Amino acid sequence: MAITIPGGLNLKETLLEIKAEFAGYFKEREAEINGSLLAVLSGENLLFLGPPGTAKTQLAGSICQIIEGGNFFNYLLTSFSTPEEIFGPLSLKALEEDEFRRNINGCLPTAHVALLDEIFKASSAILNSLLTILNERKYHNGREIVDVPLLSVFGASNELPEEDESLEALYDRFLFRYRLSYIQDDENFKNLLFREPEDFRPSARIPVSEIEELRKNANSLSVDPDVEIIITELRKNLQLQEIEISDRRWKRIVQVLKVAACSSGCSAVDRTMALLLQHMLWNLPEERETIRKAVFKLVVSGGTDTEKLRQDAEDLRTALSIALKNELPVRVVCDSCGEEFQLRETLEVHHAACPNHSYTLRQEGNSRIYPYDNLVREIESLHVSSGKKSTLSQSQREVFEIEFEALADRINRVKKRLEEEKELLRDLMEANIWLSTADRNEALLLHDTGSSELSGTEEFIAEIRDILSLQDKGGRAAGSVPVKPSSSGLLSEVSHSGSHAAKVEAKVQASDLGNNAGGFIKGLGSRFKLR
Template identity: 50%
Template sequence: MEFMKVLDLKNTILNIKQEFSDYFKERDAEINGSLLALLSGEHVLLLGPPGTAKTLLANKICETIEGGNFFHYLLTRFSTPEEIFGPLSLKALEKDEFSRRVEGYLPTAHIALLDEIFKANSSILNSLLTVLNERKYHNGKEVMDVPLFSVFGASNELPEEDESLEALYDRFLFRYSVDYIQHEENLEALIFENTEDFMSSIKLPVEDIKEIQKKARDMRVDPEVRAIIKELRRELKNSNIFVSDRRWKKIINVLRVASAVNGHTSVNRMTVVLLQHMLWDLPEQKETVRKLILERIVSGGTDTGKLKQNVLDLRNSVYSCLQQELPDPLSCNKCFEQEKKVTGGMKSSRFTGVKAPKSLTFNNALDFLKHHTEFPTHTYSFGLEYGNNINSSLGFEAVVEQFRRKYGFEFKLSLDYGDKRLYEKEYENLEERLNYFRKQVQEEEKVLEDTLRENIWVSGQDSKEILMKYRSKNTDIYEIANHLKEIRALLEKPKIFDVELKKAEVS
């Protein structure tokens, strides 16, 4: 397919989307997915309560196809195969043969709309499943090739727990949960405008659909997209959302078609946003799936949340090795007095028997040493009750000497050699991961908005959320870098451990 022809198709899709968005309010995602399903030869399921324009939208989308046969039927539990696949041929019966007259029915359709799809009964299901999946119809002894591009299924409810219906449900790659219109101005437009008379002025030729499918077959998938898919599969399993191998195969084909329509030479990461409509089984899983996908799109398969947690785990492990419980708790006099002033309490410098706030007391050596480094002139009291003994205003050196003389307690100033080497290796690994991610984000910052803007399959809402999450990643990078600095300081015997623990006379 020539470049100019691809560009023409892209503009055609954009114009169709615009026309439909003007008439069908708050249905951008459904319009997007329906058009892409047509182009990629997949099926669309619209789930939602009555009166949400599911059938009307699907009907109008189907009417955009030029030069194709369209079949529409409302199923009931009593529908017969004749209503879907065509009546029996009387001439064939005269010859003692079984054959249907399929012209004008599903086996000869390019596009079909089956309303109340899950009311299909067992007499219809087997043949329907074969048509949907294999594009074949067994008409007596003859096996027909069905020219079907897409079936649009509409239903007010999910299928009941029935093996055959579950198989039918799985055939619909695109799934949309359609709700009532939320915004008043859009509801007003719906009420006072006649959408039933709407018909798109732009048509999508059948031959163009075939050509773009052919072009997409050999479309390269970027390595980072492959990494995202693998990571998503693992995360979905952890969330008890299971996607069949067949479904993953079809999803990759959809991404290729979407990229081909965009005029891309490969499937890039921003196209992965489309997976949010293809991976959930139950409507309540939608938000989980969407969150996982958007996180991976922004991070390129690298989860900063996991990286941040790994860094925090290392920091806590190092702290744990350096942590020493003090034989007697300490309270900071200066901090306590300042706290009392801020909270409107007594301003006297002596309060006998008043318990210090938890945030101003120290039960372990590391917190005490860190506090002294930050506030070297502060004095301390032993015990949790401020000003309750003669040692109620001791400087740092006096506190250290008191611990040594009274309890034989010595402050630990460094990690054991084995622990230090282990933590240093882990630190280097985390630092390398952070540097890789930082570089990736910096490189993308210049092109992200343009990439989103020119991708016709990414909705405005998706673009907005991706950009917001992207900016939050910069915050994550900053926080992770600070945590790593803290770890590096602990591993390199920082200032808090270089303090001079001098002997001092207790006053």
């Protein structure tokens, strides 16, 4: 779905050229540049939060320059700003005819891109008309309703709005949100001070008509099923953390993802587009990292928590070890109440009810009194020195085998998925022009971390298999259970243009929500104090 603009370059190539020009001048602003361009293309508004002197005005003004024939409006708002400063002065000629109308030329209602600095200081007299412009791209000029050509409004502020219904409504109109800081890298700082020219003028241009065509084409794009699941699961995840996102916001987010996919030359919205959600969902700066982690976890491996898999395997091994040592090597007597114990399980229950009691061992020549922690260490030592082989009852063995095979199956499916996924991720991210270098690297690092954690998990699985002496059918290791068809399997497909024209197809399964071992381990944990 390549969109061609005058000069022979398709839109994707032009956007890549623009991004390269901007990244060369605006250091450490790759994500903000991507968001600014995408906001203009999708017709959404963008908010910069951060201190003065972080190039907010220059970036917004430069973005306007790429719009062929675009008008830029920039204004610093204060609590004393009047509607005349933003929407234009009253027309004296109209007043002579008993009409209330403004002369809007050169003001916000005629701009293609606008920057409103300190936007949350807007007075109530400005807010009503401003909200209508931001939401509907309409301006009520007296009796006339004017179509506003705005592609995007950039808001800038040093701080979030105070609790005020009208300001909260204004805040919600900014779909993209970025937190800016001063340049961190010394080399970039030196380039800014001593090597970069003062004036930046991008050479590439995009006609407004092509942006309108892009939006029209994006409407017909499909959304991959795995993206639907990612968004649904993410919404549930955020609701559990009391982060509420309005339905209107979700609707607009999906449209942005379609524009991102269309401008990247993709035939559908694939899951790497969902990484952009991190810039459109947070309400408070402290929510950013939580949302970012949730988004990346769902995009990479469908949300499978490999650390939790490792924990489940470790807990199952611990539960098995405790079950094998449930019969105490000697009888234990509570020195405080006289109760006698033969099983570790009943001892644990007693300790939970009476944590301050001490114990003695019915052992010849041993009259010591043990606090509970010392007793546990002594029991472990006696188990080792006795050389007695611990065994499981038939019913215990059956339960552990069932839980083990279920866990081994889950681990094997995740392993297979991770092996298939890496190249797919690379291909999808190569086609997606809206991801920053940091996002690409983090996604691949998260994938590699998951693979590494899975290797540790397989060691636990091997230990459990050895303890249970399981022989898998057909000579396979128990940790390599055949992959069963999953109803949660999802299809991701991406089309690459030019020399990369190929369809990449792979099954991407949703997170393993079912955890049979989990309930069993939780039950044992409550009795034997697992984790």
